[in-house]
Amino acid sequence: MIRNITIGQYYAADSVVHRLDPRVKVIGTLVYIVSLFLFNNFWGYAVAAGCFCAVTVVSKVPFSYIVRGLKPVFFMLVFTALLNLFWTPGTVFFQLGPVELTWEGLRKAFFLSVRLIFLILGSSLMTLTTTPNQLTNALEKLLAPLCHLHVPVHEIAMMMSIALRFIPILVEETDRIMKAQMARGADFESGNVIQRLRNMLPILVPLFVSAVRRANDLALAMDARCYHGGSGRTKMHPLRYQGRDFAAYLLCIAYCVLLYASVTYLPVL
Amino acid sequence: MGIKNKIIKSENLAHEYARRDESGDVTGIVRALDGIDVQIEAGSFVAVLGANGSGKSTFAKHLNGLLFPTEGTLYIDGMDxxxxxxxxxxxxxxxxVFQNPDNQIIANIVEEDVGFGPENMGVPTDKILKRVEECLKETGMYSYRRHSPNHLSGGQKQRVAVAGVLAMRPKCIILDEATAMLDPAGRKNVLDTIVRLNKKEHITVILITHYMEEVTLADYVYVMKQGKVAYSGTPGEVFQNVGMLRECRLEAPQITQIAQGLQKAGIPLTQGVFTIEGLAKELLELAKKR
Structure with missing residues (x-):
């Protein structure tokens, strides 16, 4: 199951979206996510969905790749939707014993799921078109003013990018250890929650040991390649805004305006 | 000969570390390196051979400034x-270049990893881009420049690591058992790359290994045992010395063992055959003479 997380998995392709400055993508995604929570209107979601689809098509990332990011949160989605569906008071349109379904509940459940879905799809699209290194570069640059408050921005960015690099490796390792323990008769499926958690111990201990060993190796390798902190360091791909980045910012503003107009002037559905 | 032509020069180099028990008390001193006197010429291809625990990795870490001598001195290109x-x-x-391919790649994209060294050295951006391109072409990994390292094979990852080292424009490359975790095809690719760099770019290569077959590539071999240089010579000389190898818990390559067996059986082979091609050629010539 953990293999399915697409966050932090870059999809290599040559598109305008991939070439955009990561700062634009970070800010754009933030704007998009915030915008999803500012209205309660079908037209607004139509605009949000339309824009998302347009960006996806331009980015050349296969749709199935982005949707894969939804799988791990699928149950949470269904759960919150059901909760809203059954526990929202209002006009009842269906009744079975104590269970009541209301129009308001249906509407709320629908809006909430759509919001969550687009929140995840939007951020997945960003991480699929932005290498984690670009992403941390962007954060390093965007958070640079915090340096004056003695926040170690470079170190944090470095740690994030290394963590992202090792997630797939450790996931693979977990898989390998699990299989090795299963081959020795370990049982991860039966028993109650506490028993299951206890059965996870033989996975966690070797995983932890290996992670520490890897960290040690990596620190040596970084030392060997002259790493000595953020001072005096240059960048292979320094972030410089290009024409297309300003165009993208304009598109962001256009999206907000369009969203506002659609929510305000179109008949409420 | 001046110190300048010697890229590596060690004088009575020794390294000790304390062995501790679980509560952190020192239980003993381990002398991992014990009086190493080595001089390696610039542009040469040197193998350091040794069984596990012979001190060869400790030696490698000294060459890179990751460990410092407890006694003696070590000069790299004239620098202490x-x-x-x-x-x-x-x-x-x-x-x-280290042993584990996964644990030495820092970035999530091949070209960004190759650029990591030059970035740390403060090389200007346009020069980094040029170097990265050159080094990836040199190691035959240019077509993978935008790939994630996780999707590469072990041999490909090690070639990326070699490119990452090359991008720092070193005079010398140390491979600390860099092929130990690779399959035969990957191992061959990495070694071919290294040999080409040595011959074409005249980069000094220090190959630390316990694989005999790799040693045949070297001009000169140091055999290590318990922190000391037990023997040194050309690969041919080393392989002839079966008794010394056994004492160091090593074995001559299979092909040399066959050649020695044939010699014992009375077939007049020349000394120091250690490639399949070499043995085949000699046997063919002998057959023709008959």
Missing amino acids: TADSENTLAVRQTAGM
Whole structure:
């Protein structure tokens, strides 16, 4: 199951979206996510969905790749939707014993799921078109003013990018250890929650040991390649805004305006 | 001969570390290196051979300024490694490729990883891009430049690591058992790359290994045993010395063992055959003479 997380998995392709400055993508995604929570209107979601689809098509990332990011949160989605569906008071349109379904509940459940879905799809699209290194570069640059408050921005960015690099490796390792323990008769499926958690111990201990060993190796390798902190360091791909980045910012503003107009002037559905 | 032609020069180099028990008390001193006197010429291809625990990895870490001598001195390209002012320059002069391909790739994209070294050295952006392109082409990994390292094979990852070291423009590359975790095809690719760099770019190569077959590539071999250089010579000389190898818990390559067996059986082979092609050629010539 953990293999399915697409966050932090870059999809290599040559598109305008991939070439955009990561700062634009970070800010754009933030704007998009915030915008999803500012209205309660079908037209607004139509605009949000339309824009998302347009960006996806331009980015050349296969749709199935982005949707894969939804799988791990699928149950949470269904759960919150059901909760809203059954526990929202209002006009009842269906009744079975104590269970009541209301129009308001249906509407709320629908809006909430759509919001969550687009929140995840939007951020997945960003991480699929932005290498984690670009992403941390962007954060390093965007958070640079915090340096004056003695926040170690470079170190944090470095740690994030290394963590992202090792997630797939450790996931693979977990898989390998699990299989090795299963081959020795370990049982991860039966028993109650506490028993299951206890059965996870033989996975966690070797995983932890290996992670520490890897960290040690990596620190040596970084030392060997002259790493000595953020001072005096240059960048292979320094972030410089290009024409297309300003165009993208304009598109962001256009999206907000369009969203506002659609929510305000179109008949409420 | 001046110190300048010797890229690596060690004088009575020794390294000790304390062995501790679980509560952190010192239970003993381990002398991992014990009086190493080595001189390696620039542009040569040197193998350091030794069984596990012979001190060869500790030696490698000294060459890169990751460990400092407890006794004696070590000069890399005329710089004393013990002087902390030299550390960065030493690491740039003598680049290191480690054993585990996964644990030495820092970035999530091949080309960004190759650029990591030059970034740390403060090389200007346009020069980094040029170097990365050159080094990836040199190691035959250019077509993978935008790939994630996780999707590469072990041999490909090690070639990326070699490119990452090359991008720092070193005079010397140290491979610390860099092929130990690779399959035969990957191992061959990495070694071919290294041999080409040595011949074409005249980069000094220090190959640390316990694979006999790899040693045949070297001009000169140091055999290590318990922190000391037990023997040194050309690969041919080393392989002839079966008794010494056995004492160091090593074995001559299979092909040399066959050649020695044939010699014992009375077939007049020349000394120091250690490639399949070489043996085949000699046997063919002998057959023709008959």
